[in-house]
Amino acid sequence: MKNILAVLQKELKTFFVSPIAYVVLTVFLIIAGYFFYNIVTIFIERSMMAMMQSQQFGGPPPAMDVPALVTRNFSGVTSTVILFMLPMITMASFADEKRRGTMELLLTSPITNLQVILGKFLASLTFFAVMLLPTMIYYTFVFVYSSPKMTLGPVLSSYLGLLLLGGSLISLGLFISTLTENQIVAASITFGAFLILWVIDLAARGGGTVAQEIVSYLSILNHFEDFSKGVIDTASLVVYGSFIFLGLFLTYRSIDSLRWRQ
Numbered sequence: 530m531k532n533i534l535a536v537l538q539k540e541l542k543t544f545f546v547s548p549i550a551y552v553v554l555t556v557f558l559i560i561a562g563y564f565f566y567n568i569v570t571i572f573i574e575r576s577m578m579a580m581m582q583s584q585q586f587g588g589p590p591p592a593m594d595v596p597a598l599v600t601r602n603f604s605g606v607t608s609t610v611i612l613f614m615l616p617m618i619t620m621a622s623f624a625d626e627k628r629r630g631t632m633e634l635l636l637t638s639p640i641t642n643l644q645v646i647l648g649k650f651l652a653s654l655t656f657f658a659v660m661l662l663p664t665m666i667y668y669t670f671v672f673v674y675s676s677p678k679m680t681l682g683p684v685l686s687s688y689l690g691l692l693l694l695g696g697s698l699i700s701l702g703l704f705i706s707t708l709t710e711n712q713i714v715a716a717s718i719t720f721g722a723f724l725i726l727w728v729i730d731l732a733a734r735g736g737g738t739v740a741q742e743i744v745s746y747l748s749i750l751n752h753f754e755d756f757s758k759g760v761i762d763t764a765s766l767v768v769y770g771s772f773i774f775l776g777l778f779l780t781y782r783s784i785d786s787l788r789w790r791q
Contacts, residue, residue, distance in 0.1 A: 532640045536648025537655070540622075544656050553617050557610065557660050564606045565599075565667045572598050596671050597683060604687040604757035607664070608694055608750065611657075612723040615695065618656055619702025620716035622649050623784070627710035632787065642784045646777055650696075650703060657695045661688060683759030690756025693769040697749045698723060700776025707783040726750060 544550045572595045626632040635645055668684055702719045709715050730750040749772050752765040 532644040533648045533651070536640065536645055537652045540649055540652030541655060543621075544618075544652065547621075549617060549621075550656065553614055554660055557614050558663055560610055561603075561607060561664050562667070564610075565603050565664070568599055568602050568606070569671065572602075596680070599671060600668075600683045600687060601757045603667075604691065605754070607661075607691060608753050608757075609727070611691070611695060611698070612727055613720065614660070615657070615698050615702060616716040616719035616723065618653050619699055619706055619719060620712045621706070622653065622703050623706040623780075624710050624712050624715040628712070636784075636787060642781055646703065646780050646784065650699060650777060653699045653703070654692070654696050657699065658692060661691060661695075680759075683757070686756045686759050686761055689761065690753045690765075693756075693766070693773075694749060694753050697769050697772040697776065700773045700780070704776050704779040704783060707780055707787070 576595050623632070626635060636642075665684075665688075672681075701722060702715075705719045705722065706715045708718070726748070727750060730748040749769060752762070752768050755762045755765050
């Protein structure tokens with residue numbers, strides 16, 4: 530555990546002395562803020578229009594839970610945005626170690642492969658959590674001014690889902706980063722892999738064949754929808770946990786092969 534924390538601290542220092550980290554944070558918050566503002570505006574306008582129509586025709590206003598709709602739609606948008614941002618977090622994890630020639634030091638140090646991988650994984654996941662943390666400020670305004678009051682359950686489950694989804698994508702990004710010493714190549718391949726997962730998920734939602742149902746069940750993007758609705762399903766937890774384990778296992782095998790080549 531001590532070695533994992535040492536790797537975690539080293540990686541976090543590397544993140545926060547790099548200008549790339551601050552660029553990623555800034556761009557993500559600008560994009561997230563833009564979408565949040567537009568989502569809130571759209572549903573407020575729809576709610577007001579529905580009330581005006583009900584008054585015009587003399588009927589009761591339709592029930593519209595604006596806070597829940599905002600939470601669900603913003604979470605969905607955020608899950609798509611991170612597909613574009615996370616490759617920039619994981620691209621240097623191992624590729625930069627190879628480029629600088631420090632990979633050999635890691636492989637010959639008393640720290641085990643598993644400790645190195647877990648340390649880098651937790652550092653990337655921590656940085657991702659730091660990215661998400663400021664977006665909770667957006668919800669404070671909705672919580673203060675909404676009527677009925679926004680419930681925290683769906684918001685918290687959405688963030689749990691984002692962390693699990695981010696962890697799954699980060700584990701895949703770490704594996705891809707072990708395959709090259711060029712950060713740009715690692716980021717490009719990772720982004721392509723995320724895009725394939727996204728396209729497969731969209732294709733699986735359109736049909737009802739057995740193969741499509743299997744793909745839909747295994748899709749890490751599809752399982753996020755339950756979290757955005759405030760539902761924490763055991764099956765979703767198993768899928769995310771399995772995907773994270775698979776990504777870290779592939780990373781371990783890739784690093785282990787490098788150790789044997791030394």
